[in-house]
Amino acid sequence: MQKNIMIVGVGGQGTLLASRILGNLLTSRGYDVKVSEVHGMSQRGGSVVTYVKYGDKIYSPIIDKGEADIILAFERLEALRALPYLKKGGTLIVNDRATLPMPVITGAATYPEGIIDELAKHADLRALDALAIAEEVGNAKAVNVVLIGVLAASTDIPKEEWVETIRATVPPKFLAINLAAFERGYTL
C-alpha cells in the first residue's frame, strides 16, 4: 500500500504546518513516511510544493506526474499547476482563492479564468473558500487547518486521531482557533 499526498501553495501560506500535521499523524499510525519540502529562495512568495508519502515502504521522497492520490491546494492557480501530478480519478481539494503572481501584477501575464471548471473536468474536486472560513473562525492564518479538516474527512483515519495530532503539533496559544478551523473543514 502506498498513498501520495501533495500540498501546493504560495510561499508564506502555511503549507509547512499542514505537512507537519500529516507527517506526525501518519508516523504515529505506524506507516513508513516520507515528507519532502522546499526551503530557501522559492519560499519568498514563489510556488511551494510539499510531498507527503506513506505506506508499507516508501522509496522516493518526491511525487512525480500522475502519482498523487490527493492534492491539497492553497490557491487556485497552484492547483492547476499541480494538476498533471494527480493520479487518474484522484482527489483535489482547493482553496478557491487567487493570489496574483508578480508577472500578473506587472501585466506581463494574465491570471487564467475558469480554473475551477477546468479542475472539475479532471479531478474529484472539492472547492471551498477556506480563507472566508478561517476569518469567520477568527484568524486568516488558519486556512491551512481548514484545508486539513477537508482532507481528513476524505480519509478513513478516525477524526480523534487528527484532533490529537493537531493538539500535539500546534502551539497552545493557537490551539482553540486551529481546532475550530479543523472542525469547520471536517464538517463542510
Add this chain to the structure above:
Amino acid sequence: MKKLLLGNAAVARGAYEAGVGVVSSYPGTPSTEITEEMAKYEGMHVEWAPNEKVAAEVAIGASIRGARAMSCMKHVGLNVMADPIFTVSYIGATGGLVFCVADDPGMHSSQNEQDSRHYAKAAKIPMLEPSDSAECKEFTKAAFRLSEEYDTPVFIRLSTRVSHSQSLVELADPEEVTLKPYEKNIPKHVMMPAMAKGRHVVVEARTEKLRALAETDAFNKVENNGSRVGVITSGVAYQYAKEALGDTVNYLKLGMVYPLPEKLILDFAKDLDTLWCIEELDPIFEEHIRALGVTVKGKEHFTLLGEYSQNMIREVVAGEKTPFVTSEKELPGRPPVMCAGCPHRGTFYVLKKLGVTVSGDIGCYTLGAVAPLGAVDTTICMGASVSAAHGMSRAGGEETNRKLVSVIGDSTFIHSGITGLIDIVYNKGNNTVIILDNSITGMTGHQDNPTTGKTIRGEATKQVNLVDLCHAVGVDRVRVEDPFDLKGFEKAVKEELAADEPSVIIAQRPCALLKTVKYSGHCVVDADACRGCKMCMKLGCPAIMFRDGKAVIDHTQCNGCGLCTSVCAFGAIRKEEK
C-alpha cells in the same frame, strides 16, 4: 524510538550521537538546518562562522586538538573552504573530522549546479552519500569512526532532496567520546614542502586502503534480484530507481562515492546484459566504470541538467510512460518575490529610479533583479558585488564609476565583502558600496551573524559595528540611511556617487519577517483619489494589484509597512490601523 526527521536533522543527530565536540558552519540552503539542529543539543560548541573557510579551519583546529569536529556547507560554500580542505587531506584527523556538503541539483536555491563529488577525488578525501534520513544519521556516525581509523577528513555528500525530506530514524544514545591528548607533531601538522612531500605519500596509500574498504559491503550494497539488468546508483537517485524499477533489476548502491570499489563494480557487471548508471549531475561513476572497460548506459539517455525522478527512470530504463493530465490553459509563472514590507524594496526602487548599474550579491536582495524592479545587473558569488564593481570601474573609467553601486547584505559583507572593500581603498578606487543591513541573515531563514550581536544559541555577544569597520579599512565617507525614507536615500546615493573617494551607505532597516518588527494595520487605496498612474506598482510589492484601472491592496498580504504611501503623488494610499 523511531522519529520522523529531516535529512539535515538526522546528520545533526548522528554527530550528536558520535559525540561531536565542535561544529562550525556558515548557513547555505540546503545545508543550513544541520547546524541549526546541532545548536539544539547541549554539550558541544556550535557556531556560525563568518564564512565557510573560517568554519572549516575551526573544525580542523578542533580535530588537531583531539575533538570530533564537523563543518557543514552548501556546494558553493565548499568552493570557499577549498583551500584548507585540500591541505587538511594531508594533515589527516586526530579527532574525527567531517565536512558535510549539500548539493542542489535543480538549483532550488543556488547560483550553480556543481557536483561536489569532484572535490572528493581532487582533494583525495573519502566521501559518503546517504540516501535517506536513517542513512544520514548512520553515515555521519560512521564518518567520524572512519576519519579516526584512517586518519583522514571525511565528506558527507547530501542533496536537496535528502537534506529536505523527512523520513524515519531510529534514535540511539550518544557515545562517550573523550578529548584525545594533544601531541605536537611537526611533520604531520606543519604543511611546508618538506613535510607535505612525506604526507602526500601517506595520502596516496590511504586512498588505496579506503578503496579496499569500499570493496567490502560496509557502505556499498549489492541487491541481486536475479535480473540481467543492473543499476549502479547512489543517494536519492537510488530511491528514485527503487520506486521506478522495484525488484526487476539488480542494484549496486554506492554509499561510499569516493574512492570507488573497482573489483565490486567489475564483479557486479560481469553477468549482466545491460548496466545502467543512474546519477544526478555529472557522469562521475559512469566515466570511472567506462575506464574499467565496462559498457554502461548513462548520461546519453539521461541528462546533465537538474534532478532525476522516478518517472524519468521508468521511461528511460523500462520504456514505460506514466500517464498524466495536462491543462491547455497558459499558466503564468510564480517566481519568488521580495516579501511585503521588505526593507530592500526601498533601496532598489531608488536605484532603479536613478538608473544606476547595480553590482549584486547573494541573498534575498538578489530578487532585486526580478521584474518590475529589475534593478540588479550582476550576481556571481558571495562578496563579488564589491570586488566586481571595482573591476567594472577600473575597466570603464570615471563614466562607469559615477553610475555604479554595489549592494551586499550584512552577513555577506562580513563573509567576503570586506576584503573587496579593502581592495577598493588600497588600490585608490572610489566606488560606492551599499550594505543592506537588515539585522539578520535572511534568505537562509534567519540566522544570526557577527553583525546581529547574538550567537547561534541566542546568547548576547560583541556586535561588529559596520560603521567603525568601514572607517577602519580607510573609508571616510560612511553614512547610515533608512531605505524607506525614499527621498533621503535617493539624496544619499546621489551624493556618494558624486564624491571623489570610496563611500559606504549602510541601508539600515530590519527584515519584515523578524518577530521584533511590528508593523501594524494595512494600507488601503482610496479609489476616488487613485488616478491609475501605476507609480505604486513600480515597487513590486506582492500586496499591490491593479484592477479596473485602479490600484488595489490585498489586505491579507499587506503588513502595513507603509512604503507605498510615500510613492503616491496623489495621496491616494493611506494607512489604516486595525
